[in-house]
Amino acid sequence: MEKLTFVIPTLLGVEGLTANELRRMNMEGVRVENGRVFCQGGPQDIARLNLQLRTGERVLILLGTFPAQTFEDLFQGTRALPWDNFIPKDGAFPVKGFSLNSALHSIPACQSIVKKAVATRLGQVYHQETLPENGALYQIQFSIMKDVASLMLDTSGAGLYKRGYRAVGVAAPLRETLAAAMVLLSGYRGRDPFCDPFCGSGTIAIEAALIAKNRAPGLNRTFAAQKWAWLPSQVWVDGAGEAMDLEFDGDYDIWGGDIDPSAVRIAQDNAVKADVEDLVHFEVADARSFSRQEPYGRIVTNPPYGERLMEKQEAEELYRDFGRATEGLPSGWRINLLSSHTEFERTFGRTADKKRKLYNGMIKCDLFQYDVKRGKKGRISG
CATH class of the missing domain: 3.30.2130.30 (VC0802-like)
Structure with missing residues (x-):
């Protein structure tokens, strides 16, 4: 051919x-x-x-x-x-x-x-x-x-975002392909501590674990072309073998927190389905009191937008409180937040160092990227 x-x-x-x-x-x-x-x-x-x-x-x-x-x-x-x-x-x-x-x-x-x-x-x-x-x-x-x-x-059948690990989701889930894109755009490759303080069903943290391990995201699912008569089954055996040979071993600090205990239980179940439960730690936690002491790390997260899950005013209060919580982070941290809120930077308390336009389904969003720098009063500053 x-x-x-x-x-x-x-x-x-x-x-x-x-x-x-x-x-x-x-x-x-x-x-x-x-x-x-x-x-x-x-x-x-x-x-x-x-x-x-x-x-x-x-x-x-x-x-x-x-x-x-x-x-x-x-x-x-x-x-x-x-x-x-x-x-x-x-x-x-x-x-x-x-x-x-x-x-x-x-x-x-x-x-x-x-x-x-x-x-x-x-x-x-x-x-x-x-x-x-x-x-x-x-x-x-x-x-x-x-x-x-x-x-x-x-050749795929079900979309590639359907990795096979998210049998149960929470309301307003983030597509796995978008979660992976956010992790890649953050520059995370497995070396830094990684946190998602609004983890929901755990998609971002699980994709971060797959990236850190260099594990192929399609290993746990099937594809339409596997049943095609003209395509030798050996190509799938060889493809899976190549993918597994590319995997890394290592210890990774990947954490996800959510204020909803049922979301955390779902995230833990999804991590098991994705075979990364030993790489990711999920716990019930309020993002408004988020803190870490490590000298460097990355936050990649998708807080509620105020369009479906929360009212706009509630979302703004949450952004403001989370912005204040991140003021205490050491200066080696990088923050990446996806939001469709047009006033996000104002409510978060700082203009982003970088912005990247992305779409969550049909919702136009920005990935707001911040390098944490310490100002005289300890606030995040440009």
Whole structure:
């Protein structure tokens, strides 16, 4: 098989991190667009990417791209692609996708045209008028942007943020891929003490443990392409072996606290499911009285926004109290807080040293990054 082109969708603001991951994996032709990253590789990389990527949302194979201003364009362009190289005669091939700034804006109509075009090609190749679709899943995705259609196959199945460890969550959970991005943006690599004072179901601390250990986040789950007939099962064995060979051993100081005892119990259970319970310590704690004495460390946290879980005024009081608590930290600490609150810096008590735009689902947020520095009165100062 010739080289495959992969499309890795990402959360907005995370594309550069995903591109760096791909380069570290020695993928070729890494290219970044808004909300997605492209690269090239072989069939074995289907396993490697799905198992190892921390910040990508899923792994898609790009079958082709072509202009599509009419339904006839979409039908003929889709039918011309080599679907029979990937989908067997019993393969199930549902279709989903989206259209932006294009003449073809009806998603159901586009789904129907793509489905008919693929069925037409497969029916001709397999000499069948009706395809049974009772075999493995070959999810087709399309995107039509500015009248250019891209047709893809989804190798992942469930999104890559579904690591398999969070069977039970708490309200307003943070997506695992975003948690990993926050940890990476903080610069944490396992050497410093690491704290999440608003840990909720433990996602940030667990992702920090996976990063510290260099443990592949996909080892505890399955993927759609594992059932694909043309992809040898050995690539998954080899991919898992490579991932496990990359793991580190070490002692890490990773802590998560939450004022809600039930959230802490869930976080502890999730750490067990992620096989990092020996690396992370969770306890019931009030972030408003947070303190640490170590000379350096990192805080990465996602406090309530005041949009769903708390009223805005309550959230502001919490930010203010937590800001005061961090005034007592030694000057080697770095603080990273994700919030959608437009007045966060004012209520926290200091302008961030850096800000990074990220999206938590559809909520536009900023990652506020602070280097703790001691002022004359002990307050955090610029």
